[in-house]
Amino acid sequence: MESLSHLLSGFAAALSWYYLAYALAGCVLGTLIGVLPGLGPAAGTAILIPLTFNLDATGAIIMLSAIYYGAMYGGTITSVLINVPGEAASVVTCIDGHAMARQGRAGSALGIAAIGSFVGGVLATVALVVVAMPLATLALKFGPAEFFALMVAGLCLVVGLAGKNIVAALLMTVIGLLFAMIGLDPVRGAPRFTFGMEELFDGIGFVPVVMGLFGVAELLLAAEKRQARMIEAELKNWLPTGQEVRDCVGPIGRGTVVGFVLGLIPGVGAIVPTFMAYVIEKRVSKTPERFGKGAIEGVASAETANNAYANAAMVPLLALGIPSSPTIAVLMGAFIINGITPGPFLFQEQPALVWTVIASFFVGNALLLILNLPLVGLWAKLLKIPFSYMCVGVLIFCVIGAYGLKQSLFDVWVMLGFGIIGYLLRKLDFPIAPAILALILGPMMEKSLRTTLEISGGSFAIFLDRPVALALLAIPVIVIAFLLFKPRSLDKLRESDID
C-alpha cells in the first residue's frame, strides 16, 4: 500500500512536461542507437551520458533509463530487417523475425515486437514495484559484512554466467578491481597508484573507461567489417492481424514471467531469457516445425522476455545497489555522477527520485509503443546511414562525454586507451562485463571489507558469525563448482558478452 502511494506521487512527477520530454528524448535516442548495428545498449547509454550532465538527477536517470530500454527495442529492427542484431539480446529475434521479413511480414514482426515489449515492460515494472521495496527494507538490516558478501556474490554470478572461460572471467574481474584501486584510498584518503599525477587522484573515470570499452571499441570492431545489406521490406502494414495477436497472448505472458524472473539474477545476460522464452514456446507449440521459418510466436516470446528482463534488472540495482549487467553498471555510474548511491538507502533517502524514476518506466514503455508502431518505417530508413557518418557522430559524443565531466583531456586519452584495450580483449575473447562491474563496485567492496575487518579487529572469522554473509559467500562457491561440472547443453545458453 505504501508502495502504491509512493508510486502515485511518482506518476505525478513523471508526467510533468519536462520529465515526459526527457523520457521521450531518451526513447527516441535509445531506439536510434539500438537501430545502428554494432552499438549495443551499454555503448548507447554510455555515449549519451553527456546529454544529461546538466540535468537534475531525476531527469538524467529518467532519460538514461529510457535510452536503455529504447536501445533494447531498437535492436529488434535490425534483427528483423537485416538479420543483424543491434544488441546481443536480439539474436533470438533474428531467427523468426528475419524469416517473417523475407516473407513480406516485417511489419507484423516489428508490430508484435513493440506490443510484446510494451506488455513485458509494464508487467515487469508492476512486479518491480511489488518486489523492490520489501527487498530494500530487508537489505537495510545488512551490515558491511553482508554488503561485501552481496557484492562478491553479484560479481561471481556475473563472472560465472558471462564468460566461456571462467579463469579469464575471474582475471578480468580482478583487473577491473585493481583499476578501481587507483586514486585516493576510500577509508584513509591516502593516494594509491597515482604516481604523482593529479588527474589520477579521483581515480580512473568510469565514464571515459566505459566510452572506450564500449563506444570506441565497438566502432573499431565495426570499422573492420562490411556493412550488412537491408531487405527492402514491405512496411505498410505495421500492425499484426487479430489472429496473430491472439496467437501471441500465451507467448507474451510466458515471456514476461521468464524475463522478469531471470532479470532478478545478476549476471544472467539478456540473451538467456530471450533464448529460454523461445525454447519454451517451441516446446509448448502444437506446430513446432514453424519455428525458425517465420513463427510470430517466436518473435513475441523473445521480445517480451527481453523487455521484461530489462525492467526487472532494475530491481537488484535499486534495492541492493548491485548492477547485473554492463548497461545497468553504466546506469549505476550515472546515479553516482549525480551524487546518488543506488541501494537500500535510496528508498529511504531519495523516495521522490526513486519512485519518479520507477513511474517513468511505465511512461517510457508507453512512449516506446506509441513511437515504435507508427515510426517503424522511419527507423528502418536509419539503417541506410553510412558507417562513416555514424562513426563520426558516435566519436563526437564519446569525446564530449569523456572530456565534459571533469573538463580533462587526460580523460579523452583514457577513453582512447581503453578503446584499443577493449578492441583487443573482444578479439581475444576476454569477457569485458566482469571488469566493468568490478570497476564500479570496487571502491564499495573495499570499503565494506575494511570496515568489517576493523569491527572484527582484523579477523575474517566475523564472516562465520554472520549467517547471511556466510550464505551469500557460499553462492560464488556453488556457482564456480556448478560451472566446473555443468551439463554441456548449458553452453548453448551462454554468450561471451552480456548485453
Place this chain on the structure above:
Amino acid sequence: MRQGRLIATGAMLAFCLFALWQSLLLSLTDRLGPGPGFFPFWLALIGAALSVALLFTTFREAADPADAETRIMPHGAGGKRWLAIVALLAALTMVMEFTGFRIAMLAFNVALVVALGERRWWIIAVFAVLGSYGVYYVFTTWLDVLLPVGRIGF
C-alpha cells in the same frame, strides 16, 4: 589467436605483479586495521595466480587450425579504417587544448569522413560544420557543458 591470448595474459600478469609491488610500498595494516595496501595486495596476488593459471591452460590448448587465419590486429581496407579512427582521435586529443574544440573537431570530421570513404565535398562540409560548430553551440549553450576554447580563441 592462441598466441594473442598468451601475450595478453602475460601482459595482465605483468600488470598484477606491478600492482603487487606498488601495494607493498603502501601499508598493509595499521593500528586501526587494514591499511591502504591491504585490498590491492590481495587482489594483485589473486590476479597473478589467475594469470599464471590462464597462461598454463592456454599454453596446453591444442592449436586450432582456424587460429592461423585469424588476425588480431586489423588488416586490409578494414585495417586502414581502424588506423584512421585511432590516429585521428589521438591527433584530435593532442591539438584540442591549443586549437579549441571547434577547429580541432572540424578538421577531425573532415579527415575522418574522407578517410572512411566519403568524397562528396558538400556533404563533407555540412557534416563537418554541424559536427563541430553546431555541436559546440548545442552543448555549451543549451546543455551547459564546457568544451575547450583553446589558446587561439576557438
